[in-house]
Amino acid sequence: MSPRLPFFRLSALVFGFAFLYIPILSLIVYSFNKSRLVTVWGGFSTEWYVRLFSNEQILNAVWLSLKIAAVNATGAVILGTLAGLALTRMGGFRGRTLLSGMTTAPLVMPDVITGLSLLLLFVAMEQLLGWPQGRGVTTITIAHMTLTLAYVTVIVQSRLSTLDDSLEEAAMDLGARPATIFFVITLPIIAPALLAGWLLAFTISLDDLVIASFVSGPGSSTLPMVIFSKVRLGVSPDINALATIMVALVTLGVVIAGILMARREARRQRDIQMAAG
Amino acid sequence: MRDLPACRWVRTRLLHQGTGGRTAVIAVPYLWLLLFFIVPFVIVLKIAFSETQIALPPYQPLLYWTRDRVLEIKLNIGNFLFLLEDDLYWKAYLNSIKVAAVSTLLCLLLGYPMAYAIARARATWRIILLMMVVLPFWTSFLLRVYAWIGILKNNGLINNFLMWMGVIDQPIVMLQTDFAIYVGIVYSYLPFMVLPLYAVLEKMDLTLLEAAADLGSRPFRSFLTITLPLSMPGVVAGSMLVFIPAVGEFVIPALLGGPDTLMIGKVLWTEFFSNRDWPVASAVAIALLALLVVPIAFLQRSQRAQEGRF
Numbered sequence: 001m002s003p004r005l006p007f008f009r010l011s012a013l014v015f016g017f018a019f020l021y022i023p024i025l026s027l028i029v030y031s032f033n034k035s036r037l038v039t040v041w042g043g044f045s046t047e048w049y050v051r052l053f054s055n056e057q058i059l060n061a062v063w064l065s066l067k068i069a070a071v072n073a074t075g076a077v078i079l080g081t082l083a084g085l086a087l088t089r090m091g092g093f094r095g096r097t098l099l100s101g102m103t104t105a106p107l108v109m110p111d112v113i114t115g116l117s118l119l120l121l122f123v124a125m126e127q128l129l130g131w132p133q134g135r136g137v138t139t140i141t142i143a144h145m146t147l148t149l150a151y152v153t154v155i156v157q158s159r160l161s162t163l164d165d166s167l168e169e170a171a172m173d174l175g176a177r178p179a180t181i182f183f184v185i186t187l188p189i190i191a192p193a194l195l196a197g198w199l200l201a202f203t204i205s206l207d208d209l210v211i212a213s214f215v216s217g218p219g220s221s222t223l224p225m226v227i228f229s230k231v232r233l234g235v236s237p238d239i240n241a242l243a244t245i246m247v248a249l250v251t252l253g254v255v256i257a258g259i260l261m262a263r264r265e266a267r268r269q270r271d272i273q274m275a276a277g
Numbered sequence: 278m279r280d281l282p283a284c285r286w287v288r289t290r291l292l293h294q295g296t297g298g299r300t301a302v303i304a305v306p307y308l309w310l311l312l313f314f315i316v317p318f319v320i321v322l323k324i325a326f327s328e329t330q331i332a333l334p335p336y337q338p339l340l341y342w343t344r345d346r347v348l349e350i351k352l353n354i355g356n357f358l359f360l361l362e363d364d365l366y367w368k369a370y371l372n373s374i375k376v377a378a379v380s381t382l383l384c385l386l387l388g389y390p391m392a393y394a395i396a397r398a399r400a401t402w403r404i405i406l407l408m409m410v411v412l413p414f415w416t417s418f419l420l421r422v423y424a425w426i427g428i429l430k431n432n433g434l435i436n437n438f439l440m441w442m443g444v445i446d447q448p449i450v451m452l453q454t455d456f457a458i459y460v461g462i463v464y465s466y467l468p469f470m471v472l473p474l475y476a477v478l479e480k481m482d483l484t485l486l487e488a489a490a491d492l493g494s495r496p497f498r499s500f501l502t503i504t505l506p507l508s509m510p511g512v513v514a515g516s517m518l519v520f521i522p523a524v525g526e527f528v529i530p531a532l533l534g535g536p537d538t539l540m541i542g543k544v545l546w547t548e549f550f551s552n553r554d555w556p557v558a559s560a561v562a563i564a565l566l567a568l569l570v571v572p573i574a575f576l577q578r579s580q581r582a583q584e585g586r587f
Contacts (some may be wrong), residue, residue: 001571009397012390013406017418019387020413020467023424026434063280083306090303096580099303102310108518108573112542113562116549117317124320146313149306178298207417210527214549224419231423231532241361258408 024247031240041241048241055238058226065206065223068137072144073201077194079145080152080201085182087153088160098213106150118143122215135217143215144208148201155200160186160194201255297481318566325559328353356560367541370564371409376455376530376540379521380462384519385512387463392511393504394476398480422461422532429457429533453535459471459520461529466522468513478504510579517576525565541565 031049035042052058083103087096089193106114122132122139132138167189171181187194209224230236295438360584395406426435428559429451436448451457481504489499529540534540548558 003321005479008390009394012394016391016467017409019464020410023421023464024416026427027420027424051472054312062493079306079309080301083310086303086306090299091301099307099310101304101315104577105573106314108521108576110522110542110569112525112545113321113566114559116562117321119315120320121317121557121564142313146310149309153306178499187385189525190445203415207419209419220499223565224417227417227419228528231419231426239420239423243417243424246420247416251412254408254412254415258404262404 007043024243027240028244028247031237031244033237041174043133048237050240052241052245055231058223058238058242059254061221061223061226062138064220066142068144068222072141072148072205075141075145076148076152077198078198079149081156081194083149083153083261084090084156084160085186087157091167103150106147107154111208111210111212114147115143115211118146118211119214136216136220139215139217139221140220142199143211144205147208147211147254148204151200151204152194155193155197156190159190165187180203226267262263280587316567321503321559321562324556325563327352327438327556328458337502342573343362353556356556357564359557360560360564364563365539366541366544369541369544372539373524373541374568376458376462377526380459380466380523381516383518384467385461385516389512390466391473392471392478395471396475396478403479407472410468410471417463419528422465422529424450425457425461425464425533428540429460434494435484442525450531453538455534455538457533458530458538458540461533462519462523462526465529469518471515474508474511477508481507513575513579517572519570521572521576524569539566 032044032046032049032083033041034045083099087100118139119135122135126132126134132142163186167185168181169182170176171185176184207224208222211226212222213225213228216225227239227242230239288434295435330391333471376409391410395403395410398406424431429453430436431450433447435451439445441446485503485507486499489503490496494502526540530538530540530543531546534543542565545561546557548554548561
């Protein structure tokens with residue numbers, strides 16, 4: 001189709017992306033600002049980065065959040081893969097609709113409700129069973145896994161449903177056990193989806209303030225909780241430095257993933273052309 | 278001997294080898310979600326009907342044994358009556374709906390042209406542009422909301438710029454207003470609007486537009502009569518994906534809104550963390566959930582329709 005409204009479309013993109021990226025750019029620029037007054041330019045300085053790396057409270061919170069995020073992502077990928085398999089490869093079973101509903105509802109549930117309800121569960125469980133004792137890393141991880149397994153399920157489910165299952169059927173006809181089929185055939189094919197799910201679960205856990213605030217206990221303040229309490233008191237430049245580091249890491253990751261995907265796509269196109277020619 | 282139950286059980290087990298694995302694949306996520314997603318709601322419902330007491334946990338049990346070994350249920354609808362009586366809750370409730378609805382509309386106005394432009398861009402550009410839409414989503418939500426404090430405050434980026442340009446003498450108060458909350462929600466949830474819209478616009482059959490053009494229809498009219506109706510599933514899905522979380526949003530009103538900004542998510546947070554009133558917080562959660570039933574049903578219907586179509 002010929003570009004009929006190029007001006008309109010171009011301005012929509014320019015305006016939209018300016019809106020999306022100017023706030024992020026402002027964080028980056030002002031993280032190098034010497035002045036404490038965030039919006040007055042006082043010259044270039046890396047002072048806030050030095051301050052950030054000597055702030056023990058933030059460093060501890062970063063470490064705690066990374067640990068929770070990694071354990072959570074791994075658990076969520078395992079549970080989400082099982083749920084995705086159950087919904088796509090197990091045919092009909094009793095309660096399938098309920099399982100499907102339970103894996104999509106957490107995606108849209110407001111965080112305040114999820115957080116409150118899980119806290120009330122943990123309190124009730126502690127009264128009845130004596131576990132979990134108090135609240136902290138364990139309860140935050142369980143809460144995050146419940147939330148993020150839903151995201152993994154959606155990704156795995158959509159990958160499995162577009163996947164041609166003739167390979168799996170062929171293996172079954174040749175007498176392979178279901179577990180063998182899964183580990184030898186299905187798992188390698190859905191591995192990119194699992195990686196995407198792991199990264200998404202990791203990011204969501206690293207980013208969650210509300211649910212973690214409800215289910216955490218004394219001494220287990222995650223990074224978002226520390227940031228939130230600092231930010232509430234006003235703008236602080238070391239948070240700008242932290243944001244810049246996070247943006248840099250994410251951009252790097254996305255660019256690498258993009259290059260890998262583009263290469264794979266190029267190879268696939270070449271294979272298709274060779275097969276056709 | 279053959280008909281002993283134990284033998285029959287072993288035989289069926291052996292015949293259905295692999296059933297164990299199948300059951301486990303279904304049962305593990307099933308039990309997890311029942312325990313950590315469904316049971317919590319039952320508990321919230323239970324506590325919403327119980328009375329506050331100063332203890333830990335700060336509520337009274339619903340079920341208890343009386344002296345004559347009779348199980349008594351004490352349902353207390355006082356918490357819900359309290360929500361009805363105190364107009365704070367009503368206002369928060371209505372204001373949340375208003376804020377979410379306005380933000381959804383603004384998101385649609387900004388997101389639709391973007392999704393349209395991306396869907397009609399060249400194939401190589403599409404992937405890059407889509408990645409640029411999603412990229413901010415991967416960086417911290419909290420930090421992106423925080424970035425707007427520096428932009429909107431009285432001596433922030435916008436006011437400094439406008440005063441430097443000489444457009445204004447006095448800073449415009451933008452932070453701690455509803456405007457700031459709209460900006461924050463639109464900014465945070467824009468990818469959720471653009472992606473479903475892109476999905477429907479990209480799959481659209483462009484020959485329909487060519488046919489309309491051949492028959493003499495102007496581009497704008499073709500858009501109104503063909504493109505817009507065909508993209509309705511994306512409009513509904515995107516709007517619900519923005520509206521539902523926006524109603525219960527806490528972080529954005531807490532950081533960008535004023536101290537008297539009333540939103541239901543913030544009220545729930547205050548009830549729980551400041552007032553330590555668990556039963557009232559639970560009642561607020563139930564009320565919020567009831568509000569969201571209709572949009573969630575809408576979302577699921579539009580998703581089913583999309584699955585059926587493609």
